[in-house]
Each structure stands twice: as structure tokens, then as C-alpha cells.
Amino acid sequence: xxxxxxxxxxxxxxxxxxxxxxxxxxxxxxxxxxxxxxxxxxxxxxxxxxxxxxxxxxxxxxxxxxxxxxxxxxxxxxxxxxxxxxxx
Numbered sequence: 001x002x003x004x005x006x007x008x009x010x011x012x013x014x015x016x017x018x019x020x021x022x023x024x025x026x027x028x029x030x031x032x033x034x035x036x037x038x039x040x041x042x043x044x045x046x047x048x049x050x051x052x053x054x055x056x057x058x059x060x061x062x063x064x065x066x067x068x069x070x071x072x073x074x075x076x077x078x079x080x081x082x083x084x085x086x087x088x
Contacts, residue, residue, distance in 0.1 A: 025057045032048055
């Protein structure tokens with residue numbers, strides 16, 4: 001938050017949804033890692049249904065980052081490299 005300023009209600013809600021999606025992605029990825037990419041269904045092995053959910057979450061996260069403008073480097077008040085004593 002010290003590099004980007006998001007103060008409007010819409011932006012804060014998008015940021016909140018982004019954080020929830022990141023938490024959900026972590027959980028989904030852990031479950032896929034535990035259960036595998038293929039799971040046993042009635043007719044044998046099939047793709048883990050969480051893979052589609054994971055893909056949707058990644059897409060939502062990428063779009064939301066861009067919508068919030070977090071995919072560009074923030075403008076620094078000075079040019080050049082930051083000082084080693086500067087707090088981020």
C-alpha cells in the first residue's frame with residue numbers, strides 16, 4: 001500500500017476480492033498438489049475439476065491487477081535507484 005494508493009470504495013472492493021482470490025488460489029493449488037492433476041471418476045481417470053477453477057482464479061487475479069493499475073511500476077518522486085535507507 002505504500003507504493004500504490006487505492007482510496008476509492010470500488011478500488012478497495014476490487015483489492016479485497018483480489019486478496020480473497022489469492023487465498024482461494026493458494027488453497028486450490030494445495031489441493032491439486034495433494035490430489036494430483038488426474039482424479040479417479042466413475043469412468044476411470046479424469047482431469048481434476050479444480051484445474052479449471054485454478055485457471056479461472058488466475059485469470060481473475062491477472063485482470064484485477066491490471067484493472068487496479070498494479071501491473072505498472074509506481075512513479076517515484078526522484079529518479080534513479082532508491083537509497084538503501086529509504087523505507088518501502
